[in-house]
Each structure stands twice: as C-alpha cells, then as structure tokens.
Amino acid sequence: MNKLLTLLIVLLCSCAANAQTNIGRDQLYQSFLTPPDSIRVGCYYYWINERVDPKGVVADLRWMKENGITLAFLATDIRNRGQGDDPWAGQTFGKNKFQSRLWWQNLRTALKTAGELDIEMGIFNCPGWSQSGGPWIRPEEAMRNWTPQGIEVCKTKQGTDVVCSPCSPEATGLEVDKLSKTHVKKHFEAFFGEILRKIPAKDRRTLTTVVVDSWERGKQNYTDSIFVKFRQRFGYELNYEDEKCKKDLDQLIADLVASEYMGGLTEKAHEYGLRTWCEPYAHSPFPANSITYGSAADEVAAEFWVGDKKFRKKEVDAALWSARRSGKNRVWAESFTDGWPEFAKDDWSFEKLKPIADLYFHAGINASILHVVISQPGDDREPAVRPWFGTYFDRRSQHAKDVRPLVSYLRRCNFMLQLGKPYNNATDQRILDDGTIVRFTDDSQFEVVFPDGRKETWNPCDHL
Numbered sequence: 001m002n003k004l005l006t007l008l009i010v011l012l013c014s015c016a017a018n019a020q021t022n023i024g025r026d027q028l029y030q031s032f033l034t035p036p037d038s039i040r041v042g043c044y045y046y047w048i049n050e051r052v053d054p055k056g057v058v059a060d061l062r063w064m065k066e067n068g069i070t071l072a073f074l075a076t077d078i079r080n081r082g083q084g085d086d087p088w089a090g091q092t093f094g095k096n097k098f099q100s101r102l103w104w105q106n107l108r109t110a111l112k113t114a115g116e117l118d119i120e121m122g123i124f125n126c127p128g129w130s131q132s133g134g135p136w137i138r139p140e141e142a143m144r145n146w147t148p149q150g151i152e153v154c155k156t157k158q159g160t161d162v163v164c165s166p167c168s169p170e171a172t173g174l175e176v177d178k179l180s181k182t183h184v185k186k187h188f189e190a191f192f193g194e195i196l197r198k199i200p201a202k203d204r205r206t207l208t209t210v211v212v213d214s215w216e217r218g219k220q221n222y223t224d225s226i227f228v229k230f231r232q233r234f235g236y237e238l239n240y241e242d243e244k245c246k247k248d249l250d251q252l253i254a255d256l257v258a259s260e261y262m263g264g265l266t267e268k269a270h271e272y273g274l275r276t277w278c279e280p281y282a283h284s285p286f287p288a289n290s291i292t293y294g295s296a297a298d299e300v301a302a303e304f305w306v307g308d309k310k311f312r313k314k315e316v317d318a319a320l321w322s323a324r325r326s327g328k329n330r331v332w333a334e335s336f337t338d339g340w341p342e343f344a345k346d347d348w349s350f351e352k353l354k355p356i357a358d359l360y361f362h363a364g365i366n367a368s369i370l371h372v373v374i375s376q377p378g379d380d381r382e383p384a385v386r387p388w389f390g391t392y393f394d395r396r397s398q399h400a401k402d403v404r405p406l407v408s409y410l411r412r413c414n415f416m417l418q419l420g421k422p423y424n425n426a427t428d429q430r431i432l433d434d435g436t437i438v439r440f441t442d443d444s445q446f447e448v449v450f451p452d453g454r455k456e457t458w459n460p461c462d463h464l
Helices: 002-033 054-066 101-117 181-198 226-234 243-271 290-295 313-325 350-362 400-418
Strands: 041-048 069-078 120-124 144-147 150-153 207-212 275-278 299-305 332-337 367-374 429-431 437-440 446-449 455-458
Touching (some): 002 455, 054 069, 069 207, 101 120, 181 243, 207 243, 226 243, 243 275, 243 290, 290 313, 299 313, 313 332, 332 350, 350 400, 367 400, 400 437
Parallel strands (some): 041 069, 069 120, 207 275, 299 332, 332 367
Antiparallel strands (some): 144 150, 429 437, 437 446
16 A cells, blocks of 8 residues: 555656646746847837938838837938049938937937837947047047057048947047047936937837947057056057057057946946947957957957858857857847948848858857948838848838748747757857756757657747
C-alpha cells in the first residue's frame, strides 16, 4: 500500500510539473507569435528638403502604426543631394523652414500624434544626421584644431568649415567641440532643450530618445583646456610639434570624446528623463574608441546595408562589444540602408531582405530600426519625395504591402533574441532564468530546449 501511495504521489507531482512546464511553454509560444508591446521595431523618419506638412505627418504616423512600426527616430531637416559635384544643384525646397512657425507646428503634430498612437519617438540631436551642430555654435565653441599658424575651426578636405550635414541651408551650422562637456551641453540646450521647452509635456508623452548617428565629421585635436588636461593626465607639457606627445594626445582625445561628448549628451538627456542612442563607429576618421564611446550611451546600434558585398564586422563589433562591456541587452541595427541613386531602393521584397536580417541576427543584433521612412506630402496627388539613399518603407512605396509581414518577422526575432542573456557567450543563443535555451538555427528557425530536455522548433515566418 505504501509503495502504491508513493507511486501515486510521484505521478501527481510529475503531472503538476508537466502542467507547469506546459503553461510556461504556451505563454512563451504565444509571446513568440505576438510579442509584447515592449518589443518595438522602429524606423528612421526623415523630413527631406522641407517638404513636410501637418496632414502628411499624421498620415505617416498612422501608416507606421498600421504596419507595426511603433518607434520612430525623427531627423528634422535632411537635405537631398543633386546630381554632379554641386550638392545644391537642382534642389527644390518646401515651406517647412528650420524652426519656422510651420516647422514647430509639424513637430508638435508629430509628437502629439505619436503619443496618441503609442509610437515611441526619438529625435536626432541636431539638424541633419551627423553629428552635433547648428547655427547657434560660435567658432570658439566649435571643433577646432591646433596648427602652426594658430587655432582654427576644423575644415573638410575641400577647405570649408566642418558643419552638421546633410541639412537645409537655414539649419546648417558649425559642429560643436566634442572635447568640451560645457559646449556639448550648451548645444543640447540650444536644440533639444528648446524642443522640450516649446512643446508641452502633454504633447510629447512618448518622446524618449536623443539620437546620435555614426560619426562623419573627422577629427579635432584642440579644446579650451587641452594643455591643462594633458598635464593632469600625463604629468608633462603638451607640445604639438613634438612627436613624442602624439600617442598620449590621441589617447586623451579618445577618452574625452567618450566622456565629454557622448557622456555630456547622456547627462543632459538624463536630466530631462530621456535616453541616448548612438552608433559607436565612424565613416570618416574617428578620434574615439568605439567601446568606451558606446559605453557612455544608453543604447547602441550597428548598421547593415542591402547592397553590401561583405559583412559589416566593424560596425557590429563596435555595437556588440560596447553593449556587452556596459551591460546592455539590446544591440540595435539601422537596417537595410542603401545609398546613391543607383542603390536607393523601391524594388525590395520580404524575400530579399529576410536573409540579410538573419545574417546580422546570428551576429548578435536583436533590435531593428528600418532605414528609411520618408515623410510624404499630405496630398497624395503630389509626387513622392525620393532621396538618394535608403530602402523606402513609407506609405508611397510600391511594396508597401510587404512592410507589415517584414515588421512582424523582425519583432518575433527581436523578442526571442532579447530573452534572458547570452548563452555560453554566443551571439545567437540565449538562456532564460528557468534554464530554457533558445537558439537561432542556421536555417533561421528558433530551437527551444526546455529545462526537462524537450525540444521544439518554431518558425518566425509562420502565419505572418
């Protein structure tokens, strides 16, 4: 009798454990099919050549919501590029002049509508997409270089001053000194702070993020206190003409770009209850260290392009390892970027883009930002706005019907790859608190191994 009772107890306990496992399995599977609202696929949302109006802004955001895009990073004053060497040739601009009455109306409309639709918003920290500048930056607050002839504002190879770019004429200005937290914080207040002061909190309920794109503004080697900081750090005097100082100066500049620039932006963002999001690498000479620079931001991102001939290891490594070093779980990617007239795309498809995304999911990407949604005129009879860059995911794309299934696929993958923590330091395997292991397989399925050893394979393309 005692043996029979013991067997019954064992069977009951086993049934209870299986029932509990099934509940956990069923909840996880349903969350896989329909991820929680916290898993947001986003987009870069660009206003091009001042061709923006309130009706179009509302239509843009409603389109995003209908297609599952619930995070938008707004760049307010992007300039298109004409043919040939002259970037202004053939350009036409609309009425949405930088910080004009219409500009403020459009921005308030965008932020208010996003709040009503529960679309989380970020705004680039300056006009254009790179880097941190504007008309408010004075020469003594700008990126500067020491030269044998004296201190001068940093110049491009073409000899013009380094400015925020590419943006409309009214929005263009000098790039702020990246080695001075004082000047960086003043820049923040002049642009982002002004937005927070002029637009009531009730009309920007979902504004959360200060966006910093990849570095494209070259190097600087001077700031107001560079001699004092050098002496404090290394114990001897900085002499720009002495080659022995070069290595130490480069190290100091890299540390200051991380602490004074990215650290300064993050400090200001936190004062207002916001976070920073950055791409910690360069597409021009980079005076910083990607790991320490990215660690100073709240969120980090890589990027990948549709037309790439090779894997973007530099960008992925910069984002992944700065995230790992600073305890960040999400590693974003600006996804499906393209550029120049022969590459800007409106001929994309789900089937074409999926394997590109999968490649980067295997490499450690687990959060997605589509590049790009272009604001379109409110009157659909007007021609679509089409710049020289990007894969077009906006409401005027000829493949607009494919946006929703693509976003659904990305959300499912993002959800599974954000669970728990990396397993055995892998980039495409996760382990949950209860011991469940999730692996993104070579054939782009999710293999789920439960604590009791049961194994299932889930297809993120099912029922899209």
